[in-house]
Amino acid sequence: MTEPVAQETTEADETGAQVEARLEKLERDLSRKTREVRIIQAIASELNALDLDAILEAILRSMDEVFGFRHAMVLLADEEAGVLRVAASHGYSEPGIGATVRIGQGVVGVVASRRKLMRVGNLAIQVGYASAVRARTVASNQGDGLGDVVRMPGLPNAQSQVAIPLVVKDVLVGVFSVESERASVFDERDEQLIGIIASQAASAIHNARLYRSAEERRRALDVANEQLRSLNETLEDKVHERTLELARTQARLVQSEKMASLAGLVAGIAHEMNTPLGAMTSTQVTLKRALARLDDLLREESPEIHARHSPLVARVTAGMDVLTYATERVADIVRRLRSFARLDEAQRKIVSVHEGLDDTLGVLARQLEGATIVRSYGDVPPIACSPASLNQVFLNVIQNAREALPPSGGTITVTTSADEQRVLVVIEDDGRGIAPEDLPRVFDPGFTTKGVGVGAGLGLATCYAILRDHGGDITLEPLARGTRALIHLPLGTGST
Template identity: 40%
Template structure:
C-alpha cells in the first residue's frame, strides 16, 4: 500500500468514525468474548443517560431491565454464532429507573482487524406512541361499531373468494356459524336464502338494498356498498337490519288501514243516513209549525163549501116545492131563474174554494216532495211559490212580497231539499218583521251559477252573532223556540249542492241571504 493509499484509508476511517460518533441511533461495540461494551457513541450516552466511561466494561444485558436480560443474552449468543441478530421493542434502563423503547439490531463486524459486535439501538418511542394511539382509535371505532343497533360487516378479496375481515357484535348475534344450528345462515352466504326484494338502488354511488327471508322466518335487510381502502383495494360494506318486526307491523298497518277505511265507509254511510234523518226531522218540524196555519187556510174554503152545500139543499127543496105548487108557468120560470142565479154564484164560490184547497195541498206536496227524493232538473220558482203558499198565514195582512225573477235556466238539484231551504229562510224573514214590512225575492244568473236573494226589512242580526248563525244549535229566537238546527241544515244542504250561502245584515234595517247554486 502506498503512502497515498494509507492516507486515503486513514481519512476514510476518520470519516467513518465521525459518522458513527454522531449517528442518530445509539451504536455500541461489544466484545464477543465477554459481552463487555468497548465503545459507545454520543447518542448511546444520551439514550442510557450515562457517560461512556461508565458504559465501558458493562455487560450488554446490564443496559436492560431484569425481565429482558435473558432475551438480550439469547440475541448475543445468536450473533456470535450467526453474525446477526435482531429484537424489537426492548427497553434501555436508565439510572432514574425510567426506560426508553428501542429496536435493536446486532451484527458481527471487523474493526481494525478485530471482530466485534456492532449493536445499533433505534428510538421507537414516537412510533410506539403512534401505534398506541392508532390502536386506541381502532378500539374506539370497534367499540362504536359494536354499539351500533345494526349489524356491520366488511369483506375483502371480492374478485376471488371473499373473506370476512370485520364483523361487529350485533352481526355475530344475528347470524350463527355453529354447524349444529341449521336454522341460521352466516351473513356472507345469506344469498342462498329466499330473496324478497333485491337490487333496489338507493343512491348514485351504487349502494343498493336486498331483503332475504331466512329459513327461521326472519327477514333481513342488507344495505350494500363498495369502497376502496388506503391501498386502493375494493372492500364490500354491508349494514344488516332485522326488519321482521317492521314488516309485520307494516302488514298490520295495511290491515288496520283497510279495516279503518271500511269502518270510515260504514261510519260515513251512517252519518249520511243520520243527516238525511235529521233533515227529514227538521222538515217534519217545519211542517208541524205550518199545520195550524195550513189548517186555517184550508178551513176557510172548506167552511164556504159546507155552507154552500146547505144552501144547495135548501134551494133544491124550494125548487121542488115551487114546481109542485105552481100553477102559473110564468111565475114558475121567474122563481127558477132567481134560484139558478144564486146557484151559479154558489158554484163560483165553490170553484174558488176548491182551487184554493187544491193549491194548498199541491204546495204541501211540492214542499214535502214525497214522490221525488232524487236529483231532478226543475224550475226553482215553483218551489218558491209553493213555499209562499204554505206560509201565507205568516205573511198575510202584514208583509208585502216583492218578486224579481230573472233566472230562466232550470237547475239540477234535490227539489225537496231546496224547498226546505226556502221555507226556513222565508219563515225566519217573516218572523223577523214584527209589524209590517217587505220580503223581496230576487233570482238571476251569473255565468254558470244561479243566485237567489231573499231580503227582509226585519230587525236584523247583531254583528256579534253573524259568524255563528250557521252553527248547529244556535238560535236568536230565545229558549224553547225552534230547534236551532234550521240554518245549520240550510248550510249543509247548500254545501251538498256544491253551492254557497252568505248573509248581509244590519240591525233594525234587515237581512239578506244570498244563495249561489251551480246550474248543472
Template identity: 30%
Template sequence: MSNGKLSHLLSVSWIYDLYRLGHAAFVDSSGEIYQKILEHIVKGFSATSGSLALRGDPGTDELTIVAGIDLPKQAMGATVKFGEGVLGKVAQEGTPLLLNGDMSRDTRFKNKQARAETRTPRSAMCWPLKVDEAIIGVLSINNNTGVEFQAEQLHQGSVITNLVSVVIENANLHNAQKSLIAQLKEAQAQLLQSEKMASVGQLAAGIAHEINNPIGYINSNLGSLQQYLQDLLTIVAAYQKLEARLPVDEEIRGLQKLRQDLDLDFLKEDSLALLSESCEGVQRVRNIVQDLKDFSHVDSAEWQMVDLHKGLDSTLNIAHNEIKYKAEIVREYGDVPLVECLPSQLNQVFMNMFINAAHAIEEKGKITIRTGREDTSAWIEIADTGKGIAPEHLSRIFDPFFTTKPVGKGTGLGLSLSYSIIQKHQGRIAVDSCPGKGTTFRIVIPLKRVSETAPQGGLEDAEST
C-alpha cells in the first residue's frame, strides 16, 4: 500500500465510517457488525481477505472466528487455540505480525489446504485486540495479489485496531449490560411484590454482584475510549492545520466540501457528548446497584446499628418506578439515632408500606414519611392520601391471606409478613384510616433490643395524624 493509501486510511471520512460502525455495535447484537468492521478495514488496506476471531470466556485460551472474507467455508465459527496457527500465535504473543512471501507451505495457516492456489495469501498482517493488556481477539488481513504489506502499514493498523478493540469490547459489555439491566428490571418488579419480599436479600445480592463487574469494565473502557477519541481528534486537527497551508486546488476543495457535508465540528462535539452521557448512564446503574445493596444489606444478615433514614431512602429509590406516577414523596424526618435491627427485613416492611400506599392512590396524591424518637424507641409514620380502608376491614388487614385486591393481584401476605417482622423487632405497628382521605401506618421499634425474649407489643389503634 502506498503512502496515499495510508492517508486514505486515516482520512476523516474513513475514521468517521469506522466511528459509525462502532456506534452501530451498541445497537446491533446480531454479530453482523463484526463482519462490517472487518470489511471496512480490509477495504481500507486494499487487502483481499481477512478474519476476525474473538476470545469467549477470558478464562480460556481459545478464539472463535466470528467474521471472515474469502475464507474457507469451514473456517467460519471454527475455534483456534492460543499458539495454534497465525491467529493463535499472535494471541499468545500479544504482538502484531507481518508476513510476506509465498505462504502456501506455511504451516501456521490453518485450513490452507482448502484454498485455491490463486487465493493463497502472499502477504499478511495480524494484530492482537487488547483491552488493558488482556487479549480479547485477533484481526488479520491478507493479500494474494503479490503486493506486500509494509512495516509502516502494520504500525498504522495497530492504531486502528486499538480503537477496534475498545469498540468490540464495549459492544460486548453493552450487550451484557443490557441483559443484566433487563434482569435488574425484572428483579425490581419482583421486589415490588410484597409477598415476595422474603427473597429480596438473596436476589439483590446476586444482581449487585453480576452488575458490578461489567459496570467496572464499561467504566474503564469508556475512559480509554475518551482518550482514543481525543487522540483521533488531535490527528484531525493537525490535518486541518496542514490543509490551511496548502494551495486551494480541486482536491483541497473536495476535502473542504467533505468536511462541511459531514459537519466535522458537530461530530467532534457530539462524540464527546455521547461519551459523557454514557459515563453518566454507567454511574446511574452503579447508584441503582448501591441502592439495592443498601436496601437488602447483602453484606450482613446480622443485627446491627442502622440509620433508618438511609434505609427509607434506598427503599424509596428501589420503589421509584412504582410510585413516581402516583404520588409526590414528602420527607419529614426527625432526629433519630441509630437503631439496632435487621435492616434488610425492616426495609421489606418499608417497601410493602410504600407499594400499598401507591396502590391506594387512584390518580395523583401524596405519600408522607415522618420519623422521630420517643423515649427509648424510634417511630416511623407512612401516610398516604389514597382511598383509605373500610372500617370493617381494619381489624383484618394483618391477617394472613386477607386482601381487598382483585383475584390474582395479591395474596394478602405482605402486611402479615410486615407485622411478624415488627414483632421480631420487639415493636408494634398500628394503622389509622379514613375512607376517601387516606391511611397512616405507624411503626414503633426500640432503639436497642431489650433481650432475646418474646416480642413486646403488637397491633393497636393509632391516633389520627
C-alpha cells in the first residue's frame, strides 16, 4: 500500500523531450508575462486621472475583465476613526458601499494594521474551525471575555482572498481585496499581479484623494470668503447706518437748538408786540367812537360845517378801518407765530394735523406768494404728537416744495387721509423734482442740492429723525413732474 512519492532529480537526467517541454513552458511563461506587462501598462494609463470614483471603477473593472478576479473591492482608510470604509466594489450582489471594518479586524483589517499582504486559500474552513472552538468554549461556560462575531463586507463564504495594503509614503491609503468562493484559487503569480496594480492604484488613489481634499478645501474657502464678504458688507452697512443715525441725531439736536432759539425770539417778539398791539386796538376803538361822536356833534350843531367837512371825516373813518385791519392782521401773525412755536403748550398733546398744516402755511404765507396752494383735507382724527416738532416737519417739507417751484407759479397740494392705524399727509409739488441719483441720499444729514451756503442739508434729515421718534416715517417719490412727500404718522400716542 505504501509507495514513495518523493522525487530526486538532477538536470543531467533530463531527456530531450523534457528539455523541449521545459522550453515550451518557458515560452508560454514569457508570452504570458508579456501580455501581463501590456495589460498593466494599459491599466496604469487609466489610473492617470484625478477622479477618485473613476479610478476605483477602472481598477475593479480591469481586475475582472483582464484577470478574471470577479469579486473585488477597495476600502479606503480613515485612520483617525480607526476604520476602513468600502469605497468601491465589483461583482457583489450587495455593493456594501460605506460599510466599515475596524482596522485590525478580519483579513482586510489585519492587512491594514500590519501593512502587509495576506493570501488565504481556506478562509471559510478556518473560520468554521474557529467558530466551532468558540461554540465549544461557550458551551462549557468559558465564553466570558470572548469578543463579538463580526460580519465582514464581501462574500459571506469566501475561501480565497488576497488583500493588499495600499500605502504611499508610509501613509495607509486603503486596502485592495480580491475574493473567491473557491479554495486556493490565487497563487503567487496572482499575488504579484495584484500587487503591481495595487501599487499603482495606491498612488493614483492617494493623488485623487489629495485632489478631492484640496477641492473640498477650496470650496470651503470660497464659502468662507463669501461669508466674510457678506459679513463685511453687513458690517459696512451697519457702520453706515449707525453713522447716519448719529448724524441725524446731531442734526436734530442742532435743529432743536435752533428751534428753541427761534421759539425764544418769537416769544420775545410776540410778547413785546402784544402790548402795543393791545394799545393800538383799544386806541382805534376809542378813536372810532370819538370820531363818530364828533361827526354827530357837528351834524347837530352846524349842519353846514358838517356838510363841508364830511369828506374829511369819511377819509379819517376809512383810514381807521385800514388801521384796524392792519392791526388785526398783525395780531393774527403773532397768534400764528405763537401757535407754530407752541410756546405755551406741553411737549406732547392731542392736536389736529390740519391745524398744524394751516399754521405752517400761514407762517410761510410770504414765501408761498405766487404759488397755488391746494388743500385737500380728509377726515383725519387728532393725533398725539409733539406739535412743535410736527410743525417743523411740515415747515421743512413745504419749504422744499416751494423752493422746487419757479418764483411765480407752480402748485403745492397738501392732502390728508387716515385709516385705522395711521394718518397720511401728502405734500406734492409740480416743480423741478429730484434727480434719481440723489434720491437715496436725501435723508442723509448734510446732503443738499441747494449749493454751498444756501442749505445746510439738515431739513429732511431732521424730518426723518422727528418722524421716527413719533413712530412714523417719510418717503419721497419722484413724479413725472415734481416730487411727492409721503408722511406717515401713527394714530394714538406714538412711540415716544
